[in-house]
Amino acid sequence: xxxxxxxxxxxxxxxxxxxxxxxxxxxxxxxxxxxxxxxxxxxxxxxxxxxxxxxxxxxxxxxxxxxxxxxxxxxxxxxxxxxxxxxxxxxxxxxxxxxxxxxxxxxxxxxxxxxxxxxxxxxxxxxxxxxxxxxxxxxxxxxxxxxxxxxxxxxxxxxxxxxxxxxxxxxxxxxxxxxxxxxxxxxxxxxxxxxxxxxxxxxxxxxxxxxxxxxxxxxxxxxxxxxxxxxxxxxxxxxxxxxxxxxxxxxxxxxxxxxxxxxxxxxxxxxxxxxxxxxxxxxxxxxxxxxxxxxxxxxxxxxxxxxxxxxxxxxxxxxxxxxxxxxxxxxxxxxxxx
Amino acid sequence: xxxxxxxxxxxxxxxxxxxxxxxxxxxxxxxxxxxxxxxxxxxxxxxxxxxxxxxxxxxxxxxxxxxxxxxxxxxxxxxxxxxxxxxxxxxxxxxxxxxxxxxxxxxxxxxxxxxxxxxxxxxxxxxxxxxxxxxxxxxxxxxxxxxxxxxxxxxxxxxxxxxxxxxxxxxxxxxxxxxxxxxxxxxxxxxxxxxxxxxxxxxxxxxxxxxxxxxxxxxxxxxxxxxxxxxxxxxxxxxxxxxxxxxxxxxxxxxxx
Ligand SMILES: Nc1ncnc2c1ncn2[C@@H]1O[C@H](COP(=O)(O)OP(=O)(O)OP(=O)(O)O)[C@@H](O)[C@H]1O
Ligand SMILES: Nc1ncnc2c1ncn2[C@@H]1O[C@H](COP(=O)(O)OP(=O)(O)O)[C@@H](O)[C@H]1O
Ligand code: SF4
Ligand SMILES: [Mg+2]
Ligand SMILES: [Mg+2]
Numbered sequence: 001x002x003x004x005x006x007x008x009x010x011x012x013x014x015x016x017x018x019x020x021x022x023x024x025x026x027x028x029x030x031x032x033x034x035x036x037x038x039x040x041x042x043x044x045x046x047x048x049x050x051x052x053x054x055x056x057x058x059x060x061x062x063x064x065x066x067x068x069x070x071x072x073x074x075x076x077x078x079x080x081x082x083x084x085x086x087x088x089x090x091x092x093x094x095x096x097x098x099x100x101x102x103x104x105x106x107x108x109x110x111x112x113x114x115x116x117x118x119x120x121x122x123x124x125x126x127x128x129x130x131x132x133x134x135x136x137x138x139x140x141x142x143x144x145x146x147x148x149x150x151x152x153x154x155x156x157x158x159x160x161x162x163x164x165x166x167x168x169x170x171x172x173x174x175x176x177x178x179x180x181x182x183x184x185x186x187x188x189x190x191x192x193x194x195x196x197x198x199x200x201x202x203x204x205x206x207x208x209x210x211x212x213x214x215x216x217x218x219x220x221x222x223x224x225x226x227x228x229x230x231x232x233x234x235x236x237x238x239x240x241x242x243x244x245x246x247x248x249x250x251x252x253x254x255x256x257x258x259x260x261x262x263x264x265x266x267x268x269x270x271x272x273x274x275x276x277x278x279x280x281x282x283x284x285x286x287x288x289x290x291x292x293x294x295x296x297x298x299x300x301x302x303x304x305x306x307x308x309x310x311x312x313x314x315x316x317x318x319x320x321x322x323x324x325x326x327x328x329x330x331x332x333x334x335x336x337x338x
Numbered sequence: 339x340x341x342x343x344x345x346x347x348x349x350x351x352x353x354x355x356x357x358x359x360x361x362x363x364x365x366x367x368x369x370x371x372x373x374x375x376x377x378x379x380x381x382x383x384x385x386x387x388x389x390x391x392x393x394x395x396x397x398x399x400x401x402x403x404x405x406x407x408x409x410x411x412x413x414x415x416x417x418x419x420x421x422x423x424x425x426x427x428x429x430x431x432x433x434x435x436x437x438x439x440x441x442x443x444x445x446x447x448x449x450x451x452x453x454x455x456x457x458x459x460x461x462x463x464x465x466x467x468x469x470x471x472x473x474x475x476x477x478x479x480x481x482x483x484x485x486x487x488x489x490x491x492x493x494x495x496x497x498x499x500x501x502x503x504x505x506x507x508x509x510x511x512x513x514x515x516x517x518x519x520x521x522x523x524x525x526x527x528x529x530x531x532x533x534x535x536x537x538x539x540x541x542x543x544x545x546x547x548x549x550x551x552x553x554x555x556x557x558x559x560x561x562x563x564x565x566x567x568x569x570x571x572x573x574x575x576x577x578x579x580x581x582x583x584x585x586x587x588x589x590x591x592x593x594x595x
Contacts, residue, residue, distance in 0.1 A: 039546075045515060045516060065460055159376075188375040188541065189543075190375065190581055190582060191375075191585075192585065210381075212567065215514065215515060216515075216587065218586075218587045218588060218591075219587040222588070222591035253455040256515055256516065259515045259516050259518065259519035260515060260519070260521075260546060261522065262544060262547070263547060263583070263588060264416070264547075264549055264571075264588075266548055266568075268528070270523055271518040272520040272523055273520075274520075276514070277516065277517075293517075304482075312482040315484045316565070
């Protein structure tokens with residue numbers, strides 16, 4: 001028996017209507033399934049479509065953008081939800097954590113008012129009870145003196161603390177799915193570690209699913225069970241975090257891994273990918289990565305490769321078998337030479 | 339002679355002790371990384387080196403010349419600019435939006451001159467080429483360039499005075515990973531080719547390891563620990579450095595805290 005996925009995206013596309021009457025593709029062919037309680041990483045460089053994916057999932061796309069394909073949450077079609085169903089979905093189904101908490105909190109209201117608003121409105125809790133609940137959750141996310149924090153204004157606390165307040169507000173709604181869009185990018189590394197640990201612990205304890213978005217592949221690997229790598233509005237590789245370091249197969253994933261300097265050794269030279277990342281609408285008709293890919297052939301430039309199973313994951317590369325064979329050969333001959 | 343010598347450097351903003359008794363050397367052609375949490379005083383140190391901020395006490399010498407006091411007159415200011423240049427995180431704010439890369443670089447060449455028009459043009463081509471800008475990019479305005487390309491322009495402009503020291507304040511932090519790798523390789527090449535000394539400010543320990551010989555860990559304006567980069571990162575002597583090191587996500591990272 002298979003359980004109903006928590007979230008299912010099939011052939012999700014997002015197109016953007018331009019002022020001159022044209023249309024730009026921002027996301028294409030996005031297929032993704034998330035099981036209840038699973039943590040999935042969404043990794044890619046700027047413009048690859050990570051935030052657009054979150055906006056499509058929550059139906060918070062900009063007015064000029066439109067989504068195609070299917071989005072199902074616990075088996076229900078999100079794209080056809082009426083206003084009431086959509087409100088319930090946003091209030092209790094999904095919770096959002098953003099990169100910049102200050103942009104998503106009213107600076108003129110106390111933290112206590114911010115945290116209790118939904119409890120009082122949607123759940124009909126009294127003020128005292130709502131505040132007690134908020135205080136308990138602040139303590140849970142590791143904020144000391146929670147009662148005092150409730151009386152403070154956003155500008156009176158640090159960025160790391162405010163991000164915990166945001167996580168607390170999401171937890172108060174008890175969602176089944178957390179969408180975290182670069183939740184730690186603006187934080188110091190030590191604070192990042194704490195915030196990520198809180199998200200991880202809360203997710204496990206409450207059995208919530210999480211889509212964790214980051215441009216930091218290593219962070220995604222540390223936090224998630226499975227990681228999807230995006231390039232130009234498409235998933236180019238998806239596999240278990242455990243296997244990604246050793247078994248990455250897509251040239252772009254390999255490039256990302258080679259681009260990052262290591263903390264424990266200095267590389268002679270980083271294997272930088274030439275050129276710059278592009279958005280979906282900037283890509284040509286074939287493989288979007290072709291202009292930067294060392295393995296590109298004329299076929300690559302004309303035929304868009306499909307996402308196909310390979311070595312325990314899914315890979316969108318026409319030459320994946322050859323490239324893998326060539327890499328494995330070099331390893332074997334290296335080993336033989338040693 | 340050391341490229342940079344800093345001794346007992348202090349900076350107060352009113353009662354706030356932003357930089358407290360900091361000292362370090364950067365040998366000619368050397369590369370020092372400064373790491374530390376937000377607000378620890380990294381940028382304040384950089385700004386004092388460039389002369390954008392005046393130390394409360396202590397000394398700063400670049401190529402043996404003291405610069406702990408404001409420059410007296412334009413000659414001294416020019417000399418200082420010729421010796422040390424800075425590149426910031428977001429070149430967008432430091433580049434003139436109306437100016438192409440070529441004219442921005444040319445302006446610096448003219449100002450720090452003594453070159454004929456032909457020599458200047460040759461040097462301009464050399465700089466554009468050195469930072470890997472195409473001809474088209476070199477005549478484009480900043481808003482038509484990507485973040486990585488703008489950062490190349492900022493680096494070329496900083497190199498135009500022929501400095502011996504380059505201060506990089508989070509200069510690669512905002513770049514996409516694949517672009518960051520290109521710029522890190524570029525910076526390594528420039529150092530190897532020109533013997534320029536770097537002061538690299540970054541919150542990213544891996545970036546520091548990739549580019550620096552020595553590292554200084556700063557916390558609340560004070561030096562926590564300093565020394566050989568590999569030594570400090572692999573065998574931190576101080577608890578704070580250990581915490582910084584442990585916060586770097588790596589494979590098998592235990593996120594439970
Ligand atoms: N002009 C100023 N007036 C008052 N205080 C200042 C001024 N500039 C910096 N500070 C304070 O000095 C301290 C050090 O700031 P600095 O900008 O050097 O930090 P930093 O290490 O560069 O941080 P970040 O990683 O966030 O860039 C901070 O507490 C900051 O608020
Ligand atoms: N409000 C918007 N209107 C039009 N296009 C947008 C908007 N926001 C983002 N885009 C475009 O959508 C694409 C994907 O962007 P985004 O999802 O923000 O990428 P990421 O989060 O991966 O950096 C990019 O081409 C970007 O320029
Ligand atoms: S399909 Fe071709 S261009 Fe695209 S990643 Fe594979 S080898 Fe490179
Ligand atoms: Mg984004
Ligand atoms: Mg700074």
